[in-house]
Amino acid sequence: MWRLRIGAAALLLGMTVVSGCSPGEDELVDAAGVTRSEAESMSLYRQFELVGERQDRLHELLEEARAQISDEGWEWLYMGVIPALGPNVWSLPGMDYDNSYHLSGACAIYPEGAMGERRDLDPMIDYFESKGWEYELIDPYDYHEVEAYTGDGFIVNWRVQPNGQYSVDVTSVTYWGDSHGLLREVADRIPPDALRSLECAPGVYPMFPSWDDPPIYVPDLLNHDSGAGSHESE
Numbered sequence: 001m002w003r004l005r006i007g008a009a010a011l012l013l014g015m016t017v018v019s020g021c022s023p024g025e026d027e028l029v030d031a032a033g034v035t036r037s038e039a040e041s042m043s044l045y046r047q048f049e050l051v052g053e054r055q056d057r058l059h060e061l062l063e064e065a066r067a068q069i070s071d072e073g074w075e076w077l078y079m080g081v082i083p084a085l086g087p088n089v090w091s092l093p094g095m096d097y098d099n100s101y102h103l104s105g106a107c108a109i110y111p112e113g114a115m116g117e118r119r120d121l122d123p124m125i126d127y128f129e130s131k132g133w134e135y136e137l138i139d140p141y142d143y144h145e146v147e148a149y150t151g152d153g154f155i156v157n158w159r160v161q162p163n164g165q166y167s168v169d170v171t172s173v174t175y176w177g178d179s180h181g182l183l184r185e186v187a188d189r190i191p192p193d194a195l196r197s198l199e200c201a202p203g204v205y206p207m208f209p210s211w212d213d214p215p216i217y218v219p220d221l222l223n224h225d226s227g228a229g230s231h232e233s234e
Contacts, residue, residue, distance in 0.1 A: 028092045031153030031173045036099060039176035045211055047177050048185055051083055052208040054103055054172060058154065059205050062105050062170045065156050067202070068127045069166070073109045074200035077167060080105020081190060081206045083182050090155065091174035101179040106169040107200035116162040121146045124158035124168075188215040 029035050032050070039047070058080050066074055084104060086097035114120065121137070121144055128135040128148040133156075135148035145159035157169040189209035 028094070030092065030100075030175045032175060034176055036094065036176045039099075039178075042177075044178060044181050044185060047182055048211055050175075050177075051101075051103075051182055051186060054153070054175070055081060055208045057152070058103050058105050058170050058172060061150065061154055061156055062107065062168060063202055065124065065127065065158065065168045065170070066107060066109075066200070068123045069168075070109060070111070071202055073111075074107040075109070076200045077106040077108050077169075078104065079206055080170065081208065082187050083177075083179065085179045085183060087174040088171065090171075095174050095176070098179060099176060100174045101177050101182060102172050102174045104169065104171040105205075106167055108165050108167040110164050111166060114160070114164045114166060116143050116160045116164070116166075118144050118160075120144070120160040120166065121158060128156070185211075189213045191216060 027035060030039075032054075062080070080103055083101040085101060087095040087100050088102045090102075091100065118139075125135065125137075125146055128146070131148075131150070133148035133150055135146055138145045138147065143159060143161040145157055147155055147157040149155055153173050153175075155171050155173075157171070158167075159169070160166045186209065190206060
């Protein structure tokens, strides 16, 4: 796991706007080729659009990976619609809970008679090899998993466990961005009922909202610190 994670981090660190010298934190670019200062200069509207594009890619990868195993029987573990504040293990120096975010989504399936055998990784390994992705086998404790870096900012993980829970997890590297603003703008526009479904069916997941959608969140008027904030546009 660490070799792949270090490799992905090295890829991020290697992408700088100044070659041949040690870059400062403001010169480091994320997987989208964006520096911290460039992200800070973007309107929140543009950053919102980028989150939507990245969420579409995440769900595309998640669905394609699931299809290697089965088209039916999946349940959501987490839906991967709302950006998570701050960095994960695939991040850059200087990223924190205020200036960066990452995305993740996961589904689980419980195949009949499944016992978490090592050979149950094989369909996903074949898939990773067909895509030409670097992958790593991981055998911690009593379960097995394999994960691959897609080359465009995402890590796909397939885990098989003795309790019969098999899961696909897709996680992005960390992107520069106004994490708190994006969390507010996205979460305020998603109907609560959209996040309560358990079934993880092909092509079925909460759609990323449009900037033009009115915020659903209603502030507590008795709480003078509450409120969804203003919505800027380009």
